[in-house]
Amino acid sequence: MEEQLIECDVLCVGGGIAGLMAAIRASELGANVVVAEKGNPHYSGCGRRGNDHFETWIPEVHGADKEKFIDELLKTAKGEILIGRDILRAQFGKAHEIVELWDEWGIPMRQKGKWEFAGHAFPGRMMTHIKYEGRFQKTVLVQQARKRGARIMDRIMVDELLRDGDRVIGAVGVHTREDTVFVFQAKAVILGTGKCSRLYQGLTPGMMFNDGHGGVQTGDGRAMAYRAGAELMNVEMPQRHIGPKYFAKFGQATWVGVLRDAEGKPVGPFVSEPDRRYGDIVMEVNKLAPEQYGERGRGPVYMDCTGISDKDAAYMRHWHIHEGNVSLVDHMDAEGIDPRKHPIEFSTYPLRGGGLIVANEKAETSLPGLYAAGDEAMGDISAAATFGWISGDTAVAYARTVEHGDVEVTRPIIAALESRIDELRGRGNGPDWEEANIALQQVMTDYAGKVRNEARLLQGLAHLRRLRQKVDTELMARNQHELGRCLEVHNLFDVGELTFHAALDRRESRGLHNRPDYPFKNPLLSQAHIVRMEGDRPVTDWRSY
Amino acid sequence: MPPIINPDLCIKCDRCVNICTEDVFFGSKKHETPVITYPRECVHFNGCVDVCPVPGAIWLRYPMPSMIVYRTSSDYRAPPG
Numbered sequence A: 001m002e003e004q005l006i007e008c009d010v011l012c013v014g015g016g017i018a019g020l021m022a023a024i025r026a027s028e029l030g031a032n033v034v035v036a037e038k039g040n041p042h043y044s045g046c047g048r049r050g051n052d053h054f055e056t057w058i059p060e061v062h063g064a065d066k067e068k069f070i071d072e073l074l075k076t077a078k079g080e081i082l083i084g085r086d087i088l089r090a091q092f093g094k095a096h097e098i099v100e101l102w103d104e105w106g107i108p109m110r111q112k113g114k115w116e117f118a119g120h121a122f123p124g125r126m127m128t129h130i131k132y133e134g135r136f137q138k139t140v141l142v143q144q145a146r147k148r149g150a151r152i153m154d155r156i157m158v159d160e161l162l163r164d165g166d167r168v169i170g171a172v173g174v175h176t177r178e179d180t181v182f183v184f185q186a187k188a189v190i191l192g193t194g195k196c197s198r199l200y201q202g203l204t205p206g207m208m209f210n211d212g213h214g215g216v217q218t219g220d221g222r223a224m225a226y227r228a229g230a231e232l233m234n235v236e237m238p239q240r241h242i243g244p245k246y247f248a249k250f251g252q253a254t255w256v257g258v259l260r261d262a263e264g265k266p267v268g269p270f271v272s273e274p275d276r277r278y279g280d281i282v283m284e285v286n287k288l289a290p291e292q293y294g295e296r297g298r299g300p301v302y303m304d305c306t307g308i309s310d311k312d313a314a315y316m317r318h319w320h321i322h323e324g325n326v327s328l329v330d331h332m333d334a335e336g337i338d339p340r341k342h343p344i345e346f347s348t349y350p351l352r353g354g355g356l357i358v359a360n361e362k363a364e365t366s367l368p369g370l371y372a373a374g375d376e377a378m379g380d381i382s383a384a385a386t387f388g389w390i391s392g393d394t395a396v397a398y399a400r401t402v403e404h405g406d407v408e409v410t411r412p413i414i415a416a417l418e419s420r421i422d423e424l425r426g427r428g429n430g431p432d433w434e435e436a437n438i439a440l441q442q443v444m445t446d447y448a449g450k451v452r453n454e455a456r457l458l459q460g461l462a463h464l465r466r467l468r469q470k471v472d473t474e475l476m477a478r479n480q481h482e483l484g485r486c487l488e489v490h491n492l493f494d495v496g497e498l499t500f501h502a503a504l505d506r507r508e509s510r511g512l513h514n515r516p517d518y519p520f521k522n523p524l525l526s527q528a529h530i531v532r533m534e535g536d537r538p539v540t541d542w543r544s545y
Numbered sequence B: 001m002p003p004i005i006n007p008d009l010c011i012k013c014d015r016c017v018n019i020c021t022e023d024v025f026f027g028s029k030k031h032e033t034p035v036i037t038y039p040r041e042c043v044h045f046n047g048c049v050d051v052c053p054v055p056g057a058i059w060l061r062y063p064m065p066s067m068i069v070y071r072t073s074s075d076y077r078a079p080p081g
Helices: A019-030 A066-075 A083-106 A139-149 A218-227 A289-295 A310-322 A326-335 A381-397 A407-426 A433-449 A456-476 A480-506 B015-019 B047-051
Strands: A001-013 A033-036 A051-054 A129-131 A149-152 A156-164 A167-175 A178-190 A242-244 A258-259 A300-305 A344-348 A370-372 A528-534 A539-545
Touching: A001 A167, A001 A381, A001 A407, A019 A033, A019 A139, A019 A178, A019 A289, A019 A381, A033 A178, A051 A178, A051 A381, A066 A083, A083 A381, A139 A149, A156 A178, A156 A218, A156 A407, A156 A480, A167 A407, A167 A480, A178 A218, A178 A407, A218 A370, A218 A480, A218 A528, A242 A370, A258 B015, A289 A344, A310 A326, A310 A370, A344 B015, A370 A381, A407 A480, A433 A456, A433 A480, A456 A480, A480 A539, B015 B047
Parallel strands: A001 A033, A001 A178, A033 A149, A178 A370
Antiparallel strands: A051 A129, A156 A167, A167 A178, A242 A344, A258 A300, A300 A344, A528 A539
């Protein structure tokens, strides 16, 4: 295999919203920037097809005191906030500037020249999300990054960080079409690899790409950060989403409707008639509602938009498309589904795991030279855009103070990846990535899923380790594409194993971490649950947010 | 399973091959009609359809298991007999 050395000041791993914003900012500050993206940055990440809502404080709308905005968010928290207030303060101190920048670059953030706040809202309370036309946002951001001189490299999956002493000095990755390994010598590395799909069984077991956020965000950043010694947090805390039953595509979308049961009674207390200003926030307050109805012998639960005006229907369709739900609109058209006539069944989507890389309000991780932004550090598009930008600032300030490290001192890590690649490509038979991934999803869903206890977690972990042994010695890749998938599966196994460890250590029930052997929430554990590697073992710790 | 290409209309411009993040067209040769090597990895985000310059040359078929469940006025009636 060929090996290429690429030198840069700042390496952005992942060309999603966070990675591109980091690249734009770092390039603007004069740094030599490379973005390594395992797909194509025009169509990668959660923002690939668009978005239609952006959470932000706008001083001229909300008043000069952003603390009131943050108070409102915390007061009406739609779930447990698993980050600190200083992070929110940094986000909303910058997000309104980002919104202006995007508008200037050609992503329409204002509607007819004005801010339009709608959706994701409690009637009568402060509105927190602007509507924006984000369908072509990725193309705009790619153009802005290139305009400032950033080099964007497609089809490169970065798989290991290179570390000299405490400091991260680069990364190594593989091309997913050609037999080439890329060694990046970078003064700073920014991780922005997104969510963690394919860890748990999806809506249709075995059809792993029927997933609300695409199928290739596989916790790569978390896994490589952990292997390099960085801290992760709350890995055991899963997430769930809600949406049209069986059609898990991009974004929750704009629904001018009310979530109702089969008899027509609203599921939540917030709205009783469709209202485009609010949507129905019960979907965010309790994403488990459809599943709970089912478990109690009730349901189905429908998104009921019947009877809305043609104008509201057109409004909904417009925002579906900007949210990235073109396929939803296409599918409904093809099947003759008309939301004005047909209530659409909603379901709670399956678990998604992964936790976060520990990063502070400057996007600094626990390792010098390593930064993280986007879904693997702070979640949602507003946070991804804002902390992407902030990470660019911080990484460049750091890069100015250091010389390049010598990647040759990390040769054992590079050699280990190359030898793993040789093994995966060299085996003539054995399980492929898909078989291994399905086995992992099975053990995660059954033993670290909706209900957990010590015995189940221990048994599941033991089984996962046996599977892991087979993965390490038998997995095979028929070509470079499957090689990339195999490396993703390795990363998913790492995140899966950490999930078991952290779930065993969280001896309480909280949110979606449901342990009947410790049925109560322990207020003393309202902290960040840290996991990091010591020697070759995970160790856990608790720390204030 | 998706995507589906009409070889008579495809102008072999490779745009769909270049933009697909999941790389379902892996193994396609430059300036030839793309091959769909990994259809199960399609996430149906329509990017290939978007970038295709020829209407009808490429389209998506949504797999049966992802078909939306919806209610019509007759769905709750007891079946005949």
